[in-house]
Amino acid sequence: MYSGVDRRSRATLCRRSKTKSIALPSRTRTRSSWSPKGLSTSEIYPNGISTSLPFDVQLELVHSIRGLEQAHILRPGYAIEYDYYDPRSLRSTLETKAIANLFFAGQINGTTGYEEAAAQGLLAGLNAARRALGRETWFPRRDQAYLGVLADDLINRGGGPSRTGCSPVAPSTGCRCARTMPTCD
């Protein structure tokens, strides 16, 4: 999937090891932790070496890890690339500007994380329900909630391959954990 051609108009999932090696060429090592898949199987999931390189390269990579010289790969790694709706065409309520009463949340907006998808789902779902009930729509401001920061960044900066996080929140706004779940009437 990684060809060196700029394809940032499409969202991709977790950062892969080959992307890491190109973004950080000085790093010659990466951390990998192994999660057993069950009590009655010798299958393990190797965290930290996500890749969609050809199978023979994956096998060579795994065999180069101390302790895995004889390992078998049961399911090769793969990558997902998908198109998405440009979130800059959304309102603060996550309603599309193009079609009234159509609300978008999560992967379709180009974000790639569980938390981002869930948070957007709360906002979009709440507003879809309020619209259906004939009530005013609602959204939190940047200085009121992390969700406000997330949605504001999403609709103004766009989604793209990066995850939308709450790290850009300015400490001066007073946003803190206690304010992550604001109430609305």
Ligand SMILES: Cc1cc2nc3c(=O)[nH]c(=O)nc-3n(C[C@H](O)[C@H](O)[C@H](O)COP(=O)(O)OP(=O)(O)OC[C@H]3O[C@@H](n4cnc5c(N)ncnc54)[C@H](O)[C@@H]3O)c2cc1C
């Ligand atoms: C292999 C893999 C690993 C991942 N690992 C991580 C991770 O470690 N951390 C992380 O934060 N994120 C991870 N993600 C990303 C995360 O799973 C997604 O960003 C998130 O699930 C997106 O949620 P969503 O609700 O937008 O979409 P989805 O979870 O895809 O939900 C969409 C739902 O809509 C349903 N649907 C589709 N079409 C229709 C239709 N026509 N009618 C009715 N229903 C329909 C689908 O069945 C599905 O249930 C991973 C994703 C994958 C694939």
